[in-house]
């Protein structure tokens with residue numbers, strides 16, 4: 001398949017193999033700039049592997065992967081990564097606990113973790129503050145990252161991921177570890193982001209259908225490294241597809257833009 005330069009993600013029969021095992025296998029996936037995708041599947045399905053691939057953190061063992069028009073394996077990934085916002089546990093693990101929240105966000109402008117300059121461009125600081133406001137934690141700007149709750153950290157990571165005005169935003173389980181109120185607040189904010197026509201293309205990884213924000217447009221369901229179903233959300237998110245993905249009979253309900261699922 002030829003790569004369409006307008007596609008944010010264009011993956012053709014991509015396989016990633018480690019220690020003789022295919023972590024993801026023969027994945028075909030195309031994402032357009034205005035699309036918001038949810039990547040859903042059970043533990044070990046390969047979601048993080050697929051996200052790492054599109055984040056430019058690894059490249060396919062077989063097949064091809066283009067991200068933002070660049071072919072992985074043939075491009076300077078450091079350049080490419082500045083165009084991608086990633087919020088994940090791996091990013092969290094690299095953030096020093098004694099960094100202020102504002103610095104955690106502002107340093108994303110240089111695609112580094114940790115402060116290495118004494119003064120920043122005031123425009124960067126203004127932008128970082130606006131992003132903290134957008135994710136609902138403007139009052140935490142001077143707090144140390146290590147003192148934040150799990151939910152607050154997740155929000156800092158999202159603000160940081162947005163700091164470089166990325167063309168692709170990748171969120172790996174942003175609601176994991178949040179209490180019910182925290183999850184609902186995050187879902188509401190992600191729904192607002194999804195509805196913003198200026199927001200980047202998005203891919204959100206989750207295990208839980210309840211965490212899919214209204215306004216997300218597409219879903220890719222993954223099981224044992226392979227795609228069970230992929231496409232527009234309404235057509236893809238069915239009880240049948242979800243049951244196959246999680247290997248349990250499930251009944252999926254969809255009301256007011258939100259999904260719930262239970263064993264049938």
Ligand SMILES: Nc1ncnc2c1ncn2[C@@H]1O[C@H](COP(=O)(O)OP(=O)(O)OP(=O)(O)O)[C@@H](O)[C@H]1O
Pocket residue numbers: 018019021023041042043044045046047048049050207
């Ligand atoms: N370097 C590696 N070598 C061998 N196996 C690996 C390696 N990295 C990951 N795996 C395995 O590949 C599978 C897919 O892992 P991945 O983290 O992509 O799944 P996931 O869908 O994100 O899972 P979870 O929901 O539990 O985070 C898992 O079984 C994992 O143990």
